[in-house]
Amino acid sequence: MGITRRNVLLGAGAGLLSSALPQHNAYAADSIKVGSILDNSGNLDIYGKPMVQATKLAVDEINEAGGLLGRELELIQYDTQSDIALYTKFAQQLARRDKADVVQGGITSASREAVRQTFKRANTLYFYNTLYEGGVCDRNVVCTGSTPAQANEPLVEAAMERWGKKVYILAADYNYGQITAKWLNYYVSQRGGSIAQTSFFPLDVADFGSTIARIQQESPDWVVSALVGGAHMSFYRQWAASGMNEKIPLASTTFGAGNEQGALSAGEADGILVAHNYSQELDTPANKAFLERWEAANGDTSVIHELSVGQYQGVHLWAEVVRTAGSLDRDAMLEALGSGVSIEGPTGKVSLDPQTQHAALDIQLMEVRDQKLNIISTASQRPPSDTARYCNLQEDPDSNIQYEVDI
Amino acid sequence: MDYAAIVFLEILYMISFLVLSSVGLAIVFGMMRVINLAHGEFVMLGGYTTLACHSAGINIFFAMLVIAPITVGIVGLLVERLVVRWLYGRMIDTMLATWGLSLLFVGLVTLIFGSSAVGIPTPISGYQLGSYQMGGYNLFIIGITIVLITLMWIVLRYTRVGLVARGAMQNPEVASSLGYNPKTIYMLTFTAGAAVSGLAGGVLAPLTGLLPSSGGAFIAKAFITVITGGASIITGVLSSGILFGAINQVVSFAANPVMGEIAMLVLAIVLLRLMPQGITGRFFRNST
Known part of the structure; x- marks a missing residue:
């Protein structure tokens, strides 16, 4: 079909017609729902604001690359205002009303524990992307931040x-x-x-x-x-x-x-x-590309910190899980989690450990100098061996606790 | 021995901290019986004024000792003219209105400066005391508090202005009948209280750091200090400040800072149960 005036008009007409039909709404309802709960205001917003920007950046990147499984991602973002009570409320909304396919977020360990059981009961897969004290052993939760x-x-x-x-x-x-x-x-x-x-x-x-x-x-x-x-x-x-x-x-x-x-x-x-896990001073092509994309999307790169990069990588890691699973079915995603998935992020390689559903990460030893984190040395691919002492989700898939160290 | 000196200096610092952060509230409460719930935000505004001046390259001592009290004094004047003066004699309404104002100030400061914690470098370096290294800035705060309290005492005790202020405080009708307009006196008192709060905020900011919500950290301690002290401004704040500061630090050193705070609050409850009118409602009754 050549480009003639008739064909162009026909195409435009068809486009107009189809956009007016309810079919369009059916497409929107068909999008994949990525829930996010973060403190975008209040005392913790120094952590939360860049994490919100990072979530959006990751979702936009995945959509620009054609979405997942041929479907577009829709980000549902809730601001918990540094208030634990709002975490519980929005977790309920995401799980029951919005029926999110995955939820990413939570900052303090207190906030994570406030929402973890809600998502567990609703079978909503949950990614917690902040460095923390380790020990969470729950098949419904993936922890991508570093542990002790x-x-x-x-x-x-x-x-x-x-x-x-x-x-x-x-x-x-x-x-x-x-x-x-x-x-x-x-x-x-x-x-x-x-x-x-x-x-x-x-x-x-x-x-x-x-x-x-x-x-x-x-x-x-x-x-x-x-x-x-x-x-x-x-x-x-x-x-x-x-x-x-x-x-x-x-x-x-x-x-x-x-x-x-x-x-x-x-x-x-x-x-x-x-x-x-992260420093803005990381001199790798992946980090430089990330900083450029951040600047194009959000402007100021000086706000980027480890927690926001963790959130960014958490979204991409989940996308990789979905690609491996080839489905949004929770059981298929859990199986993919168990197969050991990894991505290359701004901090280097992030690879999921099936036993704990924590991530092996590159760790940078750094010294603060002139308001910068200057890298002294790198320990590559450190495993979450603390959590692995207690937790084996392959053997005990029903585990639902946070282990505390007994040493 | 050195350790005893350190403990003593930390006690003095805590007393100064309490006195400095609550004296602005005490002026307004003692003279006008107005409970200003925006007091913490006045302190916070003083801190941010100092921060803004420091970033603009102005000498930090000039900023905290001159610009901060003047700026916050002007804010206090506006607040008194626009809000508080319509509500004299209505204590609950005043509390509600000033609480609303405090939320407004927190919002405005968040809009201008953002809600991240910011700091001002301490302009005085540490010093060596025996084998201990201590913050020199603490000494500066102790010094400022002594100077401020002495100045206030001289003004209230030995000047015409102080005499009129004390007169209006004891009996506004008589002061009015002698030709002093109580409204003007209230306006000036509120402005002075705000200015002193601004000074406190500027001076304390380098040690405490700043957040738009940091007013809340000041107001709780300021309130128990002022209420326990009672109506006399200087004697009240000094007596409760000394008691609370000492118990807080002694317990902090013996156990930990959390127990220190608890001990201070328990003491406040006991004192208020025994002396509902505050310390100066029982002792030193005719003091300033």
Whole structure:
């Protein structure tokens, strides 16, 4: 059929007609529903906002490449406003009303545990993409963020080599901090080190004067912080203000994952040792391409942090699962999960471990300098061996708990 | 020995923190019996003013000691003229209106500065005390508090303005009949309270960091300090600040900061049960 005026008119007419027919709506209803629940406002939005942008970027990329199984993805985004009650509410909506094919999101471990059972009951596959304390053993959940064995063990190893054996632990007082502190204790003792003291702080504590004096009284070789959120940032500020940043070195399991280095002034955070899955300084073609695409879609790349890249990779990993399964049926997707799927993301290779449904990741050991995370060394493809100690979803597919370390 | 000195300085710092962050509220409450629920946001605005000036390259001490109180004082003046003055004598309505204002300020600051935590570098470096390294900025806060309280005491005790203010506080009708318009006095008092809150916010910002919602962190402590202190502005805030600051830090050092906060709140409950009118409702009754 050549391009004649008649054919063009015919085509245009047919197009108009078909778009006016209910058929079009049938196509929209046929789209694949990707649910996302993140804190796009409130106290946690320093983490949540870039994660929302990352989710949208990943979904748009998949759609530009032709969607999945020939169908378009539709993103259903809910803002939980840093309020745990809203997590439960929107999880219900996503599972029951929207009937999402997958849900990606959740930031704090508290929020994950608030929604996990809802999705389990509704058989809605759930991806949690944040670094966390490890141990979730649930066939309905995929955890793509790093766990203590992946990120904290190399951190402890490097810090003990550099600075010595006596360690003071500061941690946030909820499940993340409590469990992470146990793992830190384990990794330090395993290497012949000792814990001077462990102090826990509720999320709203902002005065660390007595703690800083206590640390000096114990005079550890180094201090490790698993502190979380805006109020706890005061610790780094007060630590630097007392001049202690020049005297006792600091490592952290959380610092930098939410771009904390940008919230302190240059110099205050210099020298803090961290280990994470992602740094903007990663000099790989995949990361450069990712940064370019981000800039084209969202503009400012300085907001990108590990959590947003984790979310981005979580969506792509799920897409790979669907391609492998060739179906959106939950059982088919679970089977594909069990076959070991992997993608190449901005952080490097992300490969799913069928036994735990956690991901093996490349971990970057980094030092904060001039508000940047500068890479010192890379440990490639570290497995989630902490969770694997307790959890085997292949043998026990009905497991539905979060294991806590008993060492 | 060094450790004892450190503990002592931390106690002084905590007392200064409590006194500084609540004295603005105490001025407004003590003189006008108005409960200003936007007090925390005045403190927060002082912090953000300092931050904005610092980013613009203005000397940080000038920003926190001069610009922050003036800016927040003007905000206080506007709030008094536009909202609070219509509600004098209606305590519940005032609380509701100022609470609404606090939400408005949080929203506005979020729009302008975003809701991420930001910090200002402390302009004073640490110092060595025996084998301990301490924040020099804490000493600055202690010093500022002493100067501020002394100035307020001199003004209230020895100047004409202070005399009129104390008179209006004790009996507005008599002050009015002597030719002093209580409305003008209230307006100036509210403005002064806001300005002092702004100063506190500017001075404390480098240590606490800033979030649009950080007013909430100040207001709870400020309220228990002011209410437990009672109606006398200076004696009230000083007596409750000293009690709370000391117990908070002693328990913090003995156990941990969480127990410190709990001890402070328990003490507040006990004191208010024994002295519903506050410490200065029982003792030091004719003090300022």
